[in-house]
Amino acid sequence: MEPHIYREGALVGWIEVICGSMFSGKTEELIRRLKRAQIARQRVEIFKPAIDQRFSEAEVVSHDENAIPSTPVDTASQILLLAGDADVIGIDEAQFFDLDLVNVVQRLARDGKRVLLAGLDQDYQGRPFEPIPQLMAVAEYVTKLHAICVVCGAPANHSQRLVANDDRVLLGAKDAYEPRCRRHFSPTPVPTSAPIAKPARQATPAAPTPTVSDAIS
Numbered sequence: 556m557e558p559h560i561y562r563e564g565a566l567v568g569w570i571e572v573i574c575g576s577m578f579s580g581k582t583e584e585l586i587r588r589l590k591r592a593q594i595a596r597q598r599v600e601i602f603k604p605a606i607d608q609r610f611s612e613a614e615v616v617s618h619d620e621n622a623i624p625s626t627p628v629d630t631a632s633q634i635l636l637l638a639g640d641a642d643v644i645g646i647d648e649a650q651f652f653d654l655d656l657v658n659v660v661q662r663l664a665r666d667g668k669r670v671l672l673a674g675l676d677q678d679y680q681g682r683p684f685e686p687i688p689q690l691m692a693v694a695e696y697v698t699k700l701h702a703i704c705v706v707c708g709a710p711a712n713h714s715q716r717l718v719a720n721d722d723r724v725l726l727g728a729k730d731a732y733e734p735r736c737r738r739h740f741s742p743t744p745v746p747t748s749a750p751i752a753k754p755a756r757q758a759t760p761a762a763p764t765p766t767v768s769d770a771i772s
């Protein structure tokens with residue numbers, strides 16, 4: 556669902572949060588909304604944390620290589636200084652900013668700007684990944700996206716870490732994660748699901764059987 560995209564009257568700003576697990580298409584959705592604003596000749600500024608140097612220093616790059624130019628910033632307060640007279644502010648990888656980002660985007664919205672944020676809502680242990688929960692609370696619109704569980708095909712709400720590492724942030728390691736549903740997610744890193752046999756599809760609809768064994772849960 557796309558929030559209202561037209562500016563009705565003057566100085567009516569709002570906040571949109573696009574959240575979810577890795578591989579859920581958050582950045583693609585952010586880019587889609589921002590490009591539509593650009594097509595409407597709205598002034599768009601895009602920021603991302605300087606910590607996120609996975610692919611490109613000056614572009615928001617989604618995993619499908621759809622790219623849009625952006626400005627790396629070290630702190631949330633720099634966004635206030637650099638926002639200028641933009642109508643629309645996009646912020647990717649918002650989970651890498653501290654809680655000051657909440658105050659920054661509230662101020663931008665009060666100043667009449669449309670603010671869009673994309674970010675992980677949970678860390679690799681399934682814990683809420685601040686400041687995304689706080690941003691969700693103050694946002695006018697929240698879109699939660701899902702990937703698909705690589706084990707069972709259910710909607711995946713979690714990013715399963717596949718390598719033993721206790722750091723909350725593991726940058727530049729897309730291969731170190733895969734999407735998992737609640738049932739197949741483990742807060743402890745586990746090997747890839749590739750060797751796990753999937754249950755055979757049944758011809759007739761049946762309730763999920765809790766007796767199907769797997770190595771994860």
Ligand SMILES: [Zn+2]
Pocket residue numbers: 704705706707708709735736737738739
């Ligand atoms: Zn699953």
